[in-house]
Amino acid sequence: MLLVLLYHAGLSWFGGGFVGVDVFFVLSGFLITGILVRELDTTGTIKLLRFYAKRARRLLPASFAVLLFVSVIVFAVPRWAPNIVTPQLYGRSISWDIQRSALYIVNWLFAERSVDYHGGSALASPVQHFWSLSIEEQFYAVWPVVMLSTSLVFARSKRALVLVLGAVTLASLAYSIWLTQTSPDQAYFVTTARAWELSLGGLGALAVPTVNRWAVNRLIAPIASAAVTVGLIAIVASAVAMDASTAFPGAAALVPTLGTLGVLLAAPHAGLSRGVRWLSAPSLQWLGARSYSLYLWHWPVLWLGIAILGPTPVSVRLVLVAVSIVPAMASYRWVEQPWRTADFLVTLPMGGLALTGVTAVAGFALGAALLASTTGPSVVARQQDGVSTEVLGVQLRSSELSPAFSQVRYDLPDGYAGGCIVDRFSETDGHCSLGDPSSDLTVLVIGNSHAAHWVPALGALAEDHGWHLLTNIRSTCRLPAAIAGPDQCESWASKTMANLASTVAAADVDLVLTMPNTLSDTSIDDHLAAAEFGRVYKQLSALPVASAMISPTPHGKVIGVDCPPPVLAALDACATPRDEALRGSDVLLAAARNAGLSVIDMNRFMCTDTTCPAVVDDVVVRRDRHHLTSTFSRALAVPLGEELFGRFPWLEGE
Numbered sequence: 001m002l003l004v005l006l007y008h009a010g011l012s013w014f015g016g017g018f019v020g021v022d023v024f025f026v027l028s029g030f031l032i033t034g035i036l037v038r039e040l041d042t043t044g045t046i047k048l049l050r051f052y053a054k055r056a057r058r059l060l061p062a063s064f065a066v067l068l069f070v071s072v073i074v075f076a077v078p079r080w081a082p083n084i085v086t087p088q089l090y091g092r093s094i095s096w097d098i099q100r101s102a103l104y105i106v107n108w109l110f111a112e113r114s115v116d117y118h119g120g121s122a123l124a125s126p127v128q129h130f131w132s133l134s135i136e137e138q139f140y141a142v143w144p145v146v147m148l149s150t151s152l153v154f155a156r157s158k159r160a161l162v163l164v165l166g167a168v169t170l171a172s173l174a175y176s177i178w179l180t181q182t183s184p185d186q187a188y189f190v191t192t193a194r195a196w197e198l199s200l201g202g203l204g205a206l207a208v209p210t211v212n213r214w215a216v217n218r219l220i221a222p223i224a225s226a227a228v229t230v231g232l233i234a235i236v237a238s239a240v241a242m243d244a245s246t247a248f249p250g251a252a253a254l255v256p257t258l259g260t261l262g263v264l265l266a267a268p269h270a271g272l273s274r275g276v277r278w279l280s281a282p283s284l285q286w287l288g289a290r291s292y293s294l295y296l297w298h299w300p301v302l303w304l305g306i307a308i309l310g311p312t313p314v315s316v317r318l319v320l321v322a323v324s325i326v327p328a329m330a331s332y333r334w335v336e337q338p339w340r341t342a343d344f345l346v347t348l349p350m351g352g353l354a355l356t357g358v359t360a361v362a363g364f365a366l367g368a369a370l371l372a373s374t375t376g377p378s379v380v381a382r383q384q385d386g387v388s389t390e391v392l393g394v395q396l397r398s399s400e401l402s403p404a405f406s407q408v409r410y411d412l413p414d415g416y417a418g419g420c421i422v423d424r425f426s427e428t429d430g431h432c433s434l435g436d437p438s439s440d441l442t443v444l445v446i447g448n449s450h451a452a453h454w455v456p457a458l459g460a461l462a463e464d465h466g467w468h469l470l471t472n473i474r475s476t477c478r479l480p481a482a483i484a485g486p487d488q489c490e491s492w493a494s495k496t497m498a499n500l501a502s503t504v505a506a507a508d509v510d511l512v513l514t515m516p517n518t519l520s521d522t523s524i525d526d527h528l529a530a531a532e533f534g535r536v537y538k539q540l541s542a543l544p545v546a547s548a549m550i551s552p553t554p555h556g557k558v559i560g561v562d563c564p565p566p567v568l569a570a571l572d573a574c575a576t577p578r579d580e581a582l583r584g585s586d587v588l589l590a591a592a593r594n595a596g597l598s599v600i601d602m603n604r605f606m607c608t609d610t611t612c613p614a615v616v617d618d619v620v621v622r623r624d625r626h627h628l629t630s631t632f633s634r635a636l637a638v639p640l641g642e643e644l645f646g647r648f649p650w651l652e653g654e
Contacts, residue, residue, distance in 0.1 A: 016242025029201025053352020085560030091374035180250030234259025241490035255458020310564030435462030478533035520584030537595035
């Protein structure tokens with residue numbers, strides 16, 4: 001667990017400290033399976049009710065205390081300290097996270113969102129660390145039943161248990177390797193790609209009697225000592241050599257997990273070797289006994305500190321992790337231990353199950369109450385008719401900005417709720433019609449979420465000038481089928497481009513618009529991108545109607561996530577250098593121009609010659625690092641119209 005704490009503190013020496021969770025999975029599988037096997041050997045059965053009750057006493061009270069703490073913080077901060085931005089930005093999603101954390105299924109929610117554990121497009125959830133607890137509890141909801149069933153069917157055969165657990169390990173490992181290559185963000189969180197680590201520990205527990213028989217010979221001590229050393233080196237080397245760029249879990253996770261298994265099997269027979277003495281150090285024993293509480297509390301404290309202070313250096317993060325020891329020790333002393341040993345729960349297993357139900361319902365209710373308190377009509381100070389053609393200064397008080405911070409992240413185009421903008425998993429297409437269907441002017445918008453965030457501006461223009469606006473939008477996907485993206489993206493891209501000419505003819509389209517995202521955060525080679533987008537843009541420019549691309553939107557900092565909130569600094573501290581904000585755009589712009597496609601460059605309304613601010617004319621520009629708020633999109637309707645009319649005068653109508 002120490003590796004995880006150091007990794008979350010941002011210590012560069014331990015860029016792969018996340019493997020501490022993998023070590024924990026193997027250790028947990030080893031210990032719990034060992035307990036169940038001994039119960040089978042002693043009694044011939046597994047008392048499932050007692051097992052689940054014991055797990056409930058051990059885990060649930062302390063985890064509920066953390067969920068309660070997070071709920072109070074996220075509820076109170078916007079009311080007591082409105083300039084601390086992050087709890088307002090992510091209040092609703094945190095509410096959903098709390099609900100699913102209380103049910104120990106939050107890992108699937110993070111997988112569905114394709115959360116990047118190592119740092120995605122937003123500050124991580126304050127309960128993101130519940131993903132590993134969720135996997136563990138899902139595994140243990142099933143594993144005792146599997147063990148008991150196998151034992152009954154195969155007359156308590158250990159060989160049958162080994163075969164079943166081995167099959168689980170191999171199947172899950174194979175799936176993990178495949179999913180890590182195809183959808184790495186999902187692979188990190190889903191139980192099916194992680195179960196093999198717990199079952200590997202279980203196989204180790206089943207191997208203990210065999211290892212013990214081999215260890216009768218005293219000559220085993222030097223071999224065991226070497227195995228402990230090699231295992232520890234594998235764990236530490238993984239923490240040092242791996243980092244966020246490592247394809248993980250997949251095959252890379254075999255290094256720390258097999259190292260852990262080697263230590264577990266060899267340590268009892270290694271005598272007083274250096275590795276065993278190190279593992280037996282009082283400080284590590286103390287840390288191990290309190291590891292659960294430390295794991296529970298370090299992340300919310302770290303999250304809150306970053307929410308208040310903004311991006312922080314390693315020294316400050318280390319201090320925050322150290323501060324988390326205080327609530328962790330309080331939780332260990334007054335929550336975890338008393339509930340774990342409470343007589344009325346120990347003697348009455350049904351009490352443990354009742355505790356499970358109570359904490360699940362209470363935690364879910366906490367999330368629901370928090371969601372109700374953070375959901376409501378948009379608090380927008382004023383609507384902007386348009387912004388100037390020069391990027392102006394910033395307001396220093398968040399209460400004067402549009403939209404309000406509590407609404408920024410949810411300031412989405414209406415199409416997301418109406419089914420006009422679908423995600424990459426959807427089996428249906430995002431075709432919608434806006435404006436006047438009987439108009440003589442029809443505009444077709446195709447692309448991903450970067451096309452979507454221009455729909456408010458285009459919708460306003462359609463209303464003002466009597467257009468018929470058609471959309472074909474699928475989030476995450478790119479138009480070149482060869483690099484379209486995962487899930488339904490390739491199918492959507494292929495179908496969209498193959499049917500484009502017939503769609504334009506059938507709908508009597510006058511203008512086709514597309515808006516790509518930059519490729520700066522992908523591993524796609526520039527030459528490949530230029531070639532594939534070039535083919536798409538040539539097809540667009542060859543259409544018998546007008547076509548154009550709106551320039552890629554600048555990426556930039558998120559207030560309170562990537563830069564200090566207004567309570568600590570002026571909002572102009574959140575400006576992003578122009579070169580950084582537009583990195584990756586040149587490839588797409590060159591591809592469009594080389595193909596003869598018109599380019600509508602809107603970046604001068606978002607950036608100066610040197611920087612791209614987070615706020616323009618009192619309007620918050622982005623709802624995350626690369627999507628415009630709908631308020632800002634609507635504010636750009638007038639200048640966007642001027643750009644379009646300058647290129648296509650007939651769009652202005654009469």
